Amino acid sequence: MHAPPVAALRVRNLRKSYKDVTAVDGLDLEVRTSECFGLLGPNGAGKTTTIEICEGLTQPDSGEVEVLGLRWSSDAGRLRQRLGIQLQDTQLSEKLTVLETVRLFRSFFHQGPDASTVIGQVQLDEKQHARVGALSGGQKQRLALACALVGDPDLLFLDEPTTGLDPQARRQLWDLIDQFKLAGKSIILTTHYMDEAQRLCERVAIIDHGRVIALGTPRELIASIGVRHLVEFTGHAAGELDVSTVQRIDGVRDVHSENGTVRLQVTELHRAVPALLEELGRQGVALTELRTHSATLEDVFVALTGRHLRDE
């Protein structure tokens, strides 16, 4: 009954280069059974390359990959039966209906729920006879999820499941993913949305330039930068502000001034903000905007790399 715990995924020193880019540069990962693990990183960080190597679709240059305790070189057939996969930007055939598509994918697996059950799970019952071409973006993503679930997988790979969706469709998809977490499935998902990682994942690896630059629960990661809150303001003459005086305010950790916007990292909001307002008044800066928020994974990424996850 008590089999030794097998990691859902174990990756060691993974490397993959394309002609002139190193997409994955010595990456290590360990995903536990029944956890939802997130790979968070900006576009081009190497998330898709990593996940597709784990899915047995891309051959790595070097490194070891063990999925559900099995290896692609020797157990590909068995592994395929146990994985649920959603790729970044797959366009399913537009002329088929939802039901036909799910039945097609169902036929590839030895076991699993029947097509209409899965369609119900992703809340597409009403659309089951609609052509795929007539679905909205969110519905298409849910169909892709259905195709990933149809073999009753032990491990689910989701590559940017909500990219390009509107907020409502994203929340709907998150709710669905929550349900599959309750079913005890292991999930690996990639995203460049920090709120998605924070909302869904027990643990997150932050990826940049093909490496893991931070690993932990979202809470741990946020705590690791030692900053609880961020304060941001703009105002007339904010550009000429004497930053060094702001720096000395109690509870302020770091000050950045850029294009007339000033950003502070703050440990204690209730002490720093009144002191800041007083200092601004003294220097004659008229505020036009003042914002504070609790630190997020985005701030972790900024603290580690000096860049934003989504560089517009």
Added chain:
Amino acid sequence: MNDRRAIADRLRTEAPVPRTSSEHPLGQLTLVRIREFIREPEALFWALFFPVLLSAGLGVAFRNRPSEVLKIATSTPPLADALRNERLLDVQQLSGSDAERALQTGQIALLAEATPDGTVVYRYDETNPEGRAARMLADDAVQRAGGRADPVRAADRLMREPGSRYIDFLIPGLVGMGIMGNSVWLLGFAITDARRRKLMKRIVATPMPRPYYLLSFLLFRMMLLVVEVGVPVSFGVLVFGVPLRGSLLILSGLCVLGSLAFSALGLLVASRARTIEAVSGLANLVMVPMWIVSGVFFSAQRFPDAVQPVIKALPLTALIDALRANMLQGAGVAQIARESGTLGVWLVVCFALALKVFRWR
């Protein structure tokens, strides 16, 4: 929360469903092929109705007209009476200027005029076969009326043989062309489109055995073949009386072999292409020369002897030659062995090459 739990439990304990044949991956993939095809009206038109329209159009345009009657004119009444003894001439009596105009506008093939000194003058275009034929018929009629006795007795036995008309030549050509076009386009487009959409990569990420994917195209080709050969052949047989002198079994075998060979060619064309533009360009590059030289619309014999070995080695030439031999001459297996061999070589070489370079993503 409660119904979330319920869904979660359901997920965990769902019993495997027993498989019917329609749950088999090959069955499902083949169904996809059929659905994608019939839900694309343009594809249906080009594959099935176009050959019928084309053979109807060309069959009518190039039909051998039954006992052609030639139109001629004369302005001299006695000459008109003499000429009317010839059944194959349609003689009009026109005034001088009307006759002149009719000749110049090609409404008549020949104008016969009697001159005062008794000579009959024939005016016609000697480069026009109708003009020359009219000249012979008219002169015969005039000489007989003038009292000429033929020294040798002659009799006619008329033949109108199916199998030697243009439509008989055309139908096998169109069937061969259809098999080539449908095979190459179907595999070329469907495979490249699936690759472009990353759908192929997605399917390869499932446990589906890869040969099933390719096999589903071949199975669908075999179904389509029944219609794409059956329709133009039945049309030719029923409407124009095109003969089917060879064994139907051999004819079917030939169509299957041709379809497989061209599917392999289509697979090769699509083996690496990532865009529809690339695959269209490649498919046209491969097919257009064969449309021209392989004898679809006119005999490949018209090309110089030096290139005949190359033309004969092409798969479309082999298929069409064999189809014509079977349908029109009733050739058996032995007489089409060379053509079948050529198709077989194309099949094996293209298929092996395609599998070697095929890009599954």
